[in-house]
Structure formats: structure tokens, C-alpha cells
Amino acid sequence: MNLVAHLPILPVVVPLISAPIAVLSRRGSVAFVLATTASWAALALAVALWVQVGAEGTISYAIGNWPPPWGIEYRIDTLSAFVLVLVSGVAAIILPYCRRSIEAELPREQHYLFYAMFGLCLAGLLGIVATGDAFNIFVFVEISALASYALIALGRDRRALVASYQYLIMGTIGATFLVIGIGLLYLMTGTLNLADMRQRLADVSDMRPVLTALAFITAGMSLKLALFPLHQWLPNAYSHAPSAVSAFLAGTATKVSVYVLLRFYYSVFGAGLVSDLGLREVLLVLSLAAMFAASALAIFQTDLKKLLAYSSVAQIGYITLGLSFESVAGLTASIVHLFNHGITKAGLFMLVGGAVLVMGGSDMSRLAGLGRAMPLTSFGIVLGGLSLIGVPGTAGFISKWSLIVAALERNQWWLVFAIALSSLLALAYVWRFVEAAYLREPAQPREGGREAPPSMLISAWILVAASIYFGLDSSLTLGSAMAGAQSLLGAAP
Amino acid sequence: MSNDLILRVVAKILIPFILLFALYVQFHGEYGPGGGFQAGVIAAAAVVLYALIYGLDSARKVAPDWLVETMVAAGVLLYALVGVAGIVFGGNYLDYFVLGTTPVDGQHRGIFWVEVGVGITVSGVMLKVFYMFADRQP
Numbered sequence: 001m002n003l004v005a006h007l008p009i010l011p012v013v014v015p016l017i018s019a020p021i022a023v024l025s026r027r028g029s030v031a032f033v034l035a036t037t038a039s040w041a042a043l044a045l046a047v048a049l050w051v052q053v054g055a056e057g058t059i060s061y062a063i064g065n066w067p068p069p070w071g072i073e074y075r076i077d078t079l080s081a082f083v084l085v086l087v088s089g090v091a092a093i094i095l096p097y098c099r100r101s102i103e104a105e106l107p108r109e110q111h112y113l114f115y116a117m118f119g120l121c122l123a124g125l126l127g128i129v130a131t132g133d134a135f136n137i138f139v140f141v142e143i144s145a146l147a148s149y150a151l152i153a154l155g156r157d158r159r160a161l162v163a164s165y166q167y168l169i170m171g172t173i174g175a176t177f178l179v180i181g182i183g184l185l186y187l188m189t190g191t192l193n194l195a196d197m198r199q200r201l202a203d204v205s206d207m208r209p210v211l212t213a214l215a216f217i218t219a220g221m222s223l224k225l226a227l228f229p230l231h232q233w234l235p236n237a238y239s240h241a242p243s244a245v246s247a248f249l250a251g252t253a254t255k256v257s258v259y260v261l262l263r264f265y266y267s268v269f270g271a272g273l274v275s276d277l278g279l280r281e282v283l284l285v286l287s288l289a290a291m292f293a294a295s296a297l298a299i300f301q302t303d304l305k306k307l308l309a310y311s312s313v314a315q316i317g318y319i320t321l322g323l324s325f326e327s328v329a330g331l332t333a334s335i336v337h338l339f340n341h342g343i344t345k346a347g348l349f350m351l352v353g354g355a356v357l358v359m360g361g362s363d364m365s366r367l368a369g370l371g372r373a374m375p376l377t378s379f380g381i382v383l384g385g386l387s388l389i390g391v392p393g394t395a396g397f398i399s400k401w402s403l404i405v406a407a408l409e410r411n412q413w414w415l416v417f418a419i420a421l422s423s424l425l426a427l428a429y430v431w432r433f434v435e436a437a438y439l440r441e442p443a444q445p446r447e448g449g450r451e452a453p454p455s456m457l458i459s460a461w462i463l464v465a466a467s468i469y470f471g472l473d474s475s476l477t478l479g480s481a482m483a484g485a486q487s488l489l490g491a492a493p
Numbered sequence: 494m495s496n497d498l499i500l501r502v503v504a505k506i507l508i509p510f511i512l513l514f515a516l517y518v519q520f521h522g523e524y525g526p527g528g529g530f531q532a533g534v535i536a537a538a539a540v541v542l543y544a545l546i547y548g549l550d551s552a553r554k555v556a557p558d559w560l561v562e563t564m565v566a567a568g569v570l571l572y573a574l575v576g577v578a579g580i581v582f583g584g585n586y587l588d589y590f591v592l593g594t595t596p597v598d599g600q601h602r603g604i605f606w607v608e609v610g611v612g613i614t615v616s617g618v619m620l621k622v623f624y625m626f627a628d629r630q631p
Binding site for chain 1 (some may be wrong): 562563565566567569570572574576577579580584585586587588589590591
């Protein structure tokens, strides 16, 4: 039994097995230990995979020993290894945070179910990234989505149910569109294996069903990744879910959807087909709309969680903007922002979760004077906010810089101004928090400063520190993103 | 409906056959139409019929909540562990070829236990959904 040979499947299997055991244990504490162990194991396995892919190139694994393209193939290349590390890393850091956060927010008898759902959601997200089979992608999209609907519905006020229901409807439409697209591709190629599909598509690429499939998959995944104007589910889902869930989903779920879109665009359809259909222009317009409209909406939010959620929609605009360039530089910017924004936003939501726990809500009026009441938390939020703006020295700057490089490469000067202008909008919404936390007097005076529990504060600060670290030393993230972008476009004819 | 003599008697006669049919669909699934999913639903239907005729409390004595919840998780776990067994016996994940003395034998054994897992979980989920709706106060 040589475990190294099974590396591609193990990050998915370990959390998947932890979930039913967590249910069987019926104890919140046991389930917590299980889920935490599983997510750290998944992180270790993902890092091992990343190292192995770096040394040996793409790894293929045949589930059930049925060779591809007949059986289900798991296929790990530089991009999928990178996203696996992001997803399992965010999960591993969030789980220690969950214990106190969930204790405060959920009734005791739901704790073990929470950890089971978390494990399933993680397994689903990792499965989407690891698999090389189109239908398997759909199955894992559903696993992670169903688990996340349940996780969001656990939020403590009744609006969480409405938000979860809204996400359920939108997410189901998205997944249906995805499976319609996959069905059409299967119709035209007779295969579900992504690599095999690509080869067979070359003969039929100009036929109507293939273009329809591309349109369905684009629309479906745009719903899932909350591309403006299909983002309506996101603000409510993020602001009413339990804090740990907001952080986890904000850091991973939409990012994995972007990964699926990248995978289908460049590993299946190929760059030529995507630009023939005018998708680049569509993406460009929608990304710009997201960057401006969602940032502007964020400025007018009175609830900090909702503000961050709208900011997520805007930041997703940057990711898809990179996609629209269709160059190595553009895709590098997309992938690096996928990572940078994932860790930054997860860290921010975790800090806000701590503030909610102590102050009793995330409304700006409640958070007045937070700078004095919880200095570490609010300083962390400010640092994360700087990364959202893209101040030099933070991860967000690296993303924006690569986007600007990609825009200049295409001689689109005006986009540089657009990026700078939308960063100003980000400055405005981050300033709203700074103003409330540092310049306003608290509504009712509070006795002494009390911080969030250490386990929550440390976990959140790890991610904030990471977003600063990857702003100062970007060789790791930029290098991996560039390798991923090259492998995506290198596969193009 | 517990006062209706005809319903009580008919249900009492039918339920064993429904359960037997569920077992047939479960274990004959490799050769004919059927399998774990269908069998799980049929088995759950027997309990649902029992609950409709004899009341929810009687049904809870047959299939208590802890059992239903255990079934929901145990089936998934069984399925996942069959996959791990493939790795333990020297194959890939969900590799049934290595589970028996011959590859064909292994395939039979693998799909048998996977379908048992599916049957248990589907049955459990069906009952869980039924109980949750039945418990709601109007």
C-alpha cells in the first residue's frame, strides 16, 4: 500500500469520511476534532501533491482502476494543485476558529451536524478541483452546494433561512445550466473526460450544440461565482450565515467556481472558441460593472458583513477581468487574485465574526468605537481592508499590479484608470469602517477592552498576516499562478 | 387511521411483502432492474405506511430517530470505506477488481457493498425527511 500513489484522491476522501463519522459520534467535541484533523490532513496532502506536481508534472489517477477516458480520472496539474492548497488551507485555518464561534452561535445539539456539513462541503470543493471528469465536477458542485445551503441556513436569525433558500434556487439554476452544458458536450463528443473531450471537440467545434454548451456553462458558473449581475444571492448568504461559514465560503466557494470556468474555457473549449463567441467582451463589460457597481453598493451598506459581501462581488470582477484578457499575464492576474482575495476575505470575515460575538452585531452603529474596544480585531480589519484596496505591501497590490501589467500588454490604457478608480471606491468603503471604529464615539460606553477569544483571533490573524506576507514576497503565489496560466494556455492549439 | 379495521389488516398483510420486495430489489439489483436507491425507498415506504396507519409513535418504536440518523451516516461511511478497501488491498480508490479472488468476483463484491451502503443511506434519509414533515405543527 503506497500512499503516495493515491495522493490525488486522498484530500477528497479524508474529509468525506470524517463527515459520516462526525454524525455517528453525535458529540460536538468529537466532531470538531475529526473535522479539524481531516482538514489539516487534507492540507498536508494538498501540499504534498503540489510538491509532487512541481517535480513530476501532471498526475493522473484512475478511480476504480478503470483507465481514462472510460473511467473517472483525477487529474492534478499546477493550477489544480494550487487551488487545492488554497481551499484546504483556508479550511484548516478556519476550523480551529469554528469551535468558539460555533459554540456562541449554534445550539449545542447542532454542533456535530455543523462539522459534518463542513466536512462534506470541503470534500465537495476539493473534489471539484481534483477531478478531470465533467460529470464528476457536477456531482461535487452539488455536494458542496447542498452542504453550504445547510451551513448558511444554520445562521441564528430567521433571515438566514431566506438567504439560504435564495442561494438554493440560484445555485440550483446554476448547477442545472452546468449539467445541461455538460450534457450537450457529451452529446457532441461521447466522452465525459475533460482531456478526451478537448481532443474530440476539435472536429466539431463550430457546431451549434458546442456553442450552446459554452453559453450554458458560462451562465451557470457565472451564477455560482456571483458575477455581476448574477450576484443577488451572495450578499444575503454571506451576511446571515454563521461567521465561520461566511469566512469559509467567501474564501473558497466562489474561487472554486472560477476554477471550473477556467477549466472549461481553456482545458475543454480552448481560447479560440471563447473569443470567437465574443465572451471576452461580455466578461470585460460585466467585470467592469461589478468593479464599479458592487463597490458603490458596498459604500452604502450599514452592515459590515454586507459591506464585505458586496466587496466580494466587486473583487470577483477583478478576477473575471483577468479572464477577459485571455493572455498568460491576464490569467496569472486572475489566479493570483483568486488566491489573494480568498485569504484576505476569509480573514476579514473571521475578524468581523469575532467583533459580532463581542459587540452583538455587525451593524456599523454597534461597531462604533471598535478601535478602542477591540484594538487587535479592528487593526486586523484595517490591514485586510488595505489589501482589498490594493495598497503596496499587501496581497491585493500584487493582484492589481498583475492586472495592470496584463492591461498594458493589451495596450488598454483606459483600464489602468478604471482599476485605479475602482480602488478609490474600495478606499471609500474601507474608510466607512475606519471612521466608525476609530473616529466615532461608541453609542453606549463599554467597560474596558475585551477581545474575541484567542483561538478565533489567532486564526484570523494568521490569514491577515498571510495577506501581508504574500504582498511582500509574491514569488510563491505569482510563480504558481503563472505556471497555472501557462499550462492552461499552453494546452491551446 | 388507526380505527379503520380494513386498513389495519391490509397494512399488516402488505408490510412484510413490501419489505421482502425491498430486499429483492436490493440484492437482485446487479442482475435486474433495481439497486440500493430503489430498495431504500421501498423499505422506507413500508415504515411510512406503518406510520400512517398505526401512528407516528408506533413507527418511532420500530425506527427510532437515533437509528434513522445512524443509517443516514452509516451508509455513506460504508460506501466510502469500500473505496478505502480498494486502496488497502493494493488497488486504486473504489477499485473492486482487487476485492475478490478473481476480478469478476471482486466487481460483484464491490458493487454489492456499495449498494448496501446506498440502500441504508437512502432509506434513512427518506425516513428522516418523513419524520421532519410529520413532526411539524400545523
